Amino acid sequence: MSYITKSPWIIHYDGSSCNGCDIEVLACLTPLYDLERFGIVNTGNPKHADVFLVTGGINEQSREVVKNTYDQMPDPKVVVAIGICATTGGVFRECYNIMGGVDKVIPVDVYVPGCAARPESIIDGVVRALGILEEKRTKMTEKGGK
Amino acid sequence: MITEIIFAIGFIILAPFIGALIGGIDRKVTARMQGRVGPPVLQPLYDVFKLFEKEKAVVRNEVNFYIFSYLIFVVFTGALFFSGSDILLVIFALTLAHAFLILGAYAATSPYSHIGAERELLQLMAVEPMLILAAAGFYMATGSFSVRDIALWPEPIVMTLPLLFVGIVYVLTIKLRKSPFDLATTHHAHQELVKGLTTEFAGPTLGMVEIAHLYETVFFLGLVWLFFASMPWVGLLAVIIVYFLEILVDNTTTRVRWQVMLRSAWLVALVAGAINLGVLTLM
Amino acid sequence: MELLVFLILFPALAALLFCILPNGRLRDTIVVLVSAVIIAVTLYLFVLFAGAGTVYFDIESGMISQIMTGLEVIISAGLLYLAAKYRQYLIAGLVVIQLGVVLYAESLINETAALNNLFIDPFSIIMAMIIGIIGSLICVYSVGYMRDYHAHHEGMPDKRRWFFALLFVFLAAMFGVVFSNNLFWLFFFWEVTTLCSFLLIGYSWDEEARKNAFWALLLNLLGGLAFAFTFVWIGLTDPSGGLVMMDTLLAAGPAVAMIPAALIGFAGLTKAAQMPFSSWLVGAMVAPTPVSALLHSSTMVKAGVYMIVRFAPIYNVTMVGYMISLVGGVTFLLASGIAISQSNAKKVLAYSTIANLGLVVACAGIGSYAAVWAAILLIVFHAIAKSLLFLSVGTVEHKIGSRNIEDMTGLLGRLPAVTVMMIIGIAGMFLAPFGMLISKWAALVAFLDAQYGFILVLLLAFGSAVTVFFWTKWLGKLIEVAWNPKPVEAKISNHEYSALVPLTVLMVAVCIGFPLLSSYLVVPYVFGIYGMAATLGQANMTIMVMMVFMVLIMPLSLLYFRKDRKILPHYMGGLSSTPDMHFKGSIGVQRPVALGNYYLADYFGEKRLSNIGNGFCIAFIAMLMITVILGVIA
Numbered sequence A: 001m002s003y004i005t006k007s008p009w010i011i012h013y014d015g016s017s018c019n020g021c022d023i024e025v026l027a028c029l030t031p032l033y034d035l036e037r038f039g040i041v042n043t044g045n046p047k048h049a050d051v052f053l054v055t056g057g058i059n060e061q062s063r064e065v066v067k068n069t070y071d072q073m074p075d076p077k078v079v080v081a082i083g084i085c086a087t088t089g090g091v092f093r094e095c096y097n098i099m100g101g102v103d104k105v106i107p108v109d110v111y112v113p114g115c116a117a118r119p120e121s122i123i124d125g126v127v128r129a130l131g132i133l134e135e136k137r138t139k140m141t142e143k144g145g146k
Numbered sequence B: 001m002i003t004e005i006i007f008a009i010g011f012i013i014l015a016p017f018i019g020a021l022i023g024g025i026d027r028k029v030t031a032r033m034q035g036r037v038g039p040p041v042l043q044p045l046y047d048v049f050k051l052f053e054k055e056k057a058v059v060r061n062e063v064n065f066y067i068f069s070y071l072i073f074v075v076f077t078g079a080l081f082f083s084g085s086d087i088l089l090v091i092f093a094l095t096l097a098h099a100f101l102i103l104g105a106y107a108a109t110s111p112y113s114h115i116g117a118e119r120e121l122l123q124l125m126a127v128e129p130m131l132i133l134a135a136a137g138f139y140m141a142t143g144s145f146s147v148r149d150i151a152l153w154p155e156p157i158v159m160t161l162p163l164l165f166v167g168i169v170y171v172l173t174i175k176l177r178k179s180p181f182d183l184a185t186t187h188h189a190h191q192e193l194v195k196g197l198t199t200e201f202a203g204p205t206l207g208m209v210e211i212a213h214l215y216e217t218v219f220f221l222g223l224v225w226l227f228f229a230s231m232p233w234v235g236l237l238a239v240i241i242v243y244f245l246e247i248l249v250d251n252t253t254t255r256v257r258w259q260v261m262l263r264s265a266w267l268v269a270l271v272a273g274a275i276n277l278g279v280l281t282l283m
Numbered sequence C: 001m002e003l004l005v006f007l008i009l010f011p012a013l014a015a016l017l018f019c020i021l022p023n024g025r026l027r028d029t030i031v032v033l034v035s036a037v038i039i040a041v042t043l044y045l046f047v048l049f050a051g052a053g054t055v056y057f058d059i060e061s062g063m064i065s066q067i068m069t070g071l072e073v074i075i076s077a078g079l080l081y082l083a084a085k086y087r088q089y090l091i092a093g094l095v096v097i098q099l100g101v102v103l104y105a106e107s108l109i110n111e112t113a114a115l116n117n118l119f120i121d122p123f124s125i126i127m128a129m130i131i132g133i134i135g136s137l138i139c140v141y142s143v144g145y146m147r148d149y150h151a152h153h154e155g156m157p158d159k160r161r162w163f164f165a166l167l168f169v170f171l172a173a174m175f176g177v178v179f180s181n182n183l184f185w186l187f188f189f190w191e192v193t194t195l196c197s198f199l200l201i202g203y204s205w206d207e208e209a210r211k212n213a214f215w216a217l218l219l220n221l222l223g224g225l226a227f228a229f230t231f232v233w234i235g236l237t238d239p240s241g242g243l244v245m246m247d248t249l250l251a252a253g254p255a256v257a258m259i260p261a262a263l264i265g266f267a268g269l270t271k272a273a274q275m276p277f278s279s280w281l282v283g284a285m286v287a288p289t290p291v292s293a294l295l296h297s298s299t300m301v302k303a304g305v306y307m308i309v310r311f312a313p314i315y316n317v318t319m320v321g322y323m324i325s326l327v328g329g330v331t332f333l334l335a336s337g338i339a340i341s342q343s344n345a346k347k348v349l350a351y352s353t354i355a356n357l358g359l360v361v362a363c364a365g366i367g368s369y370a371a372v373w374a375a376i377l378l379i380v381f382h383a384i385a386k387s388l389l390f391l392s393v394g395t396v397e398h399k400i401g402s403r404n405i406e407d408m409t410g411l412l413g414r415l416p417a418v419t420v421m422m423i424i425g426i427a428g429m430f431l432a433p434f435g436m437l438i439s440k441w442a443a444l445v446a447f448l449d450a451q452y453g454f455i456l457v458l459l460l461a462f463g464s465a466v467t468v469f470f471w472t473k474w475l476g477k478l479i480e481v482a483w484n485p486k487p488v489e490a491k492i493s494n495h496e497y498s499a500l501v502p503l504t505v506l507m508v509a510v511c512i513g514f515p516l517l518s519s520y521l522v523v524p525y526v527f528g529i530y531g532m533a534a535t536l537g538q539a540n541m542t543i544m545v546m547m548v549f550m551v552l553i554m555p556l557s558l559l560y561f562r563k564d565r566k567i568l569p570h571y572m573g574g575l576s577s578t579p580d581m582h583f584k585g586s587i588g589v590q591r592p593v594a595l596g597n598y599y600l601a602d603y604f605g606e607k608r609l610s611n612i613g614n615g616f617c618i619a620f621i622a623m624l625m626i627t628v629i630l631g632v633i634a
């Protein structure tokens, strides 16, 4: 096992959420859930981050930001779409400015549905994402080895 | 000579682990203070190892050169200190190291790292007088700048330099990047200006910064210990108490503006230095 | 002896030649040749006298002294004319009084007894090398620079003949200052440097230049007056004239020499631009850059500190010495502080010169062996680093059209060669392991051993923190390369290069080789006076040299770090940014990123700090003067 799963740092971006999911994400960091148990730190900086948490659907304004943020994260990295909005666009899907879920712009590894997604499921989603992170890491070293 | 080299090598090998342990305990205690469980004690080590598993991504290649130099000179500083060299040289080497760190942030040429660099520079300016005055105090107390002589001094130096000791503890907060003085960059989730100084450092580059920080922690605690060198165990206790105080302060204060930091640090240095050295002169 | 006389006369004669020669190839070549000869002779001087200790030369003084008096009268008349023409009555008054005082003093002293008018010792050799090598390199640089200068300032009358003549007279006078043992002679040369600096500062002779030139003249005349009173005192106490010889005076010890030492100390403070006299050196930056380089590094201000360091043994553990130290210490701290608030590169350099000279003065005022050792090393490092910096700033200014540090963002990408030299100069100014560190280290040790030295330690501790701040932020600006820029028109004249490159090499060489410098020149000098000498200790020396090598080797790591890196764009809060640092702002407008440095003007403003500094320093100098007056009465 590589160390990346022991110290996943996250960056959290609010695409166009109603703020419900964001509050739940932050709730994960509170004493009740204490994400830091898993070595998870909220960095707020793509260059330090391994896990990208996106809440809310993607609109014209946030499209570029999500894309840039993702591009600036060094490999290996995973994306977790949190809440039904981030997964598919949710109730805002039909809005004139909404493009849809996060996967319209960047590849998403884990979808955490719910409106709002509960902290338990967010944590579950992140932990699942760690498995994918590990895989990507192995792939990366193999590629590097060749 | 041989013992000195052994000490230096010992420092180079052990310090990151000790530093990581201290950092881990720090995070654990912090978590407990906030009613959380907290990460494993070895978390800082995991973090560093992870960073080296990441892709080597930089803004500009030159940045790595500066950061590498920073790391090397921090290690050099600590090695000089623990091998008992001249304490002034130790301080100057540390300044050089930090100058490299700041230059690294400048070379990254991004708004966030630029402001981080400026703030780090302010921190450097805030701390430097106190360090030099402490060195001067050691000299006045023991008649030597050599860390070795100071460490072997038969009396606890803290008795002669109480104010300078307080001053050092004060600036330690700045050097360990603890709130309320974590202006340039911070370990906490409550960032400001993204990650300040380290914003543009990714993967292994950031890893080097982290390692340097581990070394630095050990070095600074060594400096605190030096005030109690004649009573090693009391010194250890003092180090633990001081570090606990730092954690406490870290968790109970909010970040201040640089004006407050600079003024207060200089005031402390001025008062502590003037009174303590003045009294020593007159005695 | 011939060598000494040659070094004084040769540049002076060359100057006469330059008055006649027209602008053009021929003159330029001769400037280079003359400079080369001066450098060669200085080196030969070093080889010849390095191990010889102090050597005195007996020259018939009668005739020469009379010529000097005659010249002094002529110079005074010239100054009077200028002062009257521009209604500088204060200056006219000072000139008259000074001349009167000198003539009166000469009538008191029977100078025929004067022997040993010239001398050379390790300290003189160091100074001669600074003047000869650095000064000459600056002259070579001027050839290229002045050509550009007049191309940039078209309306200005081309007085380059004058200019080169003055430069070499300046060098001649400086050689005179450091070789003279006869204080009358020294005074003559001293006044010539004042005159030359006045004329060079006023080179463009526009409103501002004239004002600043007269201001410099005024302050330096004040110092000159104090110097002149020394002779009156000597004349009154010892008409035989023996004390006019510096060695006799110094050997007489504090009991006798205290008052002259204080007066000369005062003169030195004016010339070394210590607060409250610092304003003249700041004003002097209106002159073409080589002049600034000359004034700051190898001539003028160095004459000031030279005298103070010479008299350092007298200051040791005295009230006068302590006051001089305090002036130096306060100047060091506050001038460094002011440098933080300046964005004009030349102004930053000016204030840092003032600050560093302050440190030298502080050391000299303490006057212990360790302090003198530190002071001399500081002089050397400062001379090299400062000349390098001024010259590179001058070149950069001509290339990018600005001397503002904010405009030097990413200069490393645009003018790589010159910028690297500039970086080495800056590193030499403040960064461990380079020069200043050693000197600071030694100064600290010296202060700690001195009586009530802890106040100076405080000043040094804060001052050193401040210097780190303003140098690092400048350095940061230079390396803040945002894109892959095209080098600006890279054509820098050969003359400029041929000064910059040797200075850079010299800088690095001195940093590596300072143990040799110390043990061959500085230690013998200090040992000759105090019978003991400061040594850094073998271990410390090794550590420092080790650090220099580490810094020099470190860039090799770039070879490794260049490989297989992924280049990420800058983080701009998630917005897209272009490689040349434009980002997409609101309503899709492209905006440039502007990164400015902190100048903290509210805290380190020029006005505020210079007022404080002048207040303190005037108080210290007043106490110094009171000591003198009390001494005279007693």
Ligand code: SF4
Pocket (backbone or CB within 6 Å): A016, A017, A018, A019, A020, A021, A022, A055, A056, A082, A083, A084, A085, A086, A090, A091, A114, A115, A116, A117
């Ligand atoms: S999923 Fe629900 S709670 Fe979350 S952002 Fe969408 S609407 Fe808000």
